[in-house]
Amino acid sequence: MTPARPSETTLWLSAATLVATVATAGSLWFSLGLGLTPCDLCWYQRILMYPLVAVLGVATLERRPAVSRTALPLVGLGVGLSAYHSYLQATTTACALGGPCAAVQWQSPGLGLTIPNLSLVAFGLLAALLVGMWLRVERR
16 A cells, blocks of 8 residues: 655645744754854744744644745745845844844855845745745645
8 A cells, every 4th residue: 555645735834844943943053052142133033933833834734725824924024024134234233123133143154144044045935835835736
């Protein structure tokens, strides 16, 4: 007997859950593993990312593509915040929120990506996966 093939919805949602989980684990590694103190903008990005692990995980188990209506507003805000944070790091040395938001606390070897850049990549991937799922699965 061959195992059941996962549905297309399950594949899209599993990929999105994996991205949110890796991003959450990465942010915890930066603060708990490396001892870096998150700035104000980092905290706001975390507030938007962390619930996506549970929301997308439950939607994956339930095979519920309509979760995109719940998740996309969080992802959209996350894209905006992480893009602004990346912009601050690239162009200024001060942050309007009064914290060290423009300071580069960590940079990936070789690629030169900073923590806000990684957040932008994660939120961008989530946006692509959720919109892709909506176009391929939910609109049928």
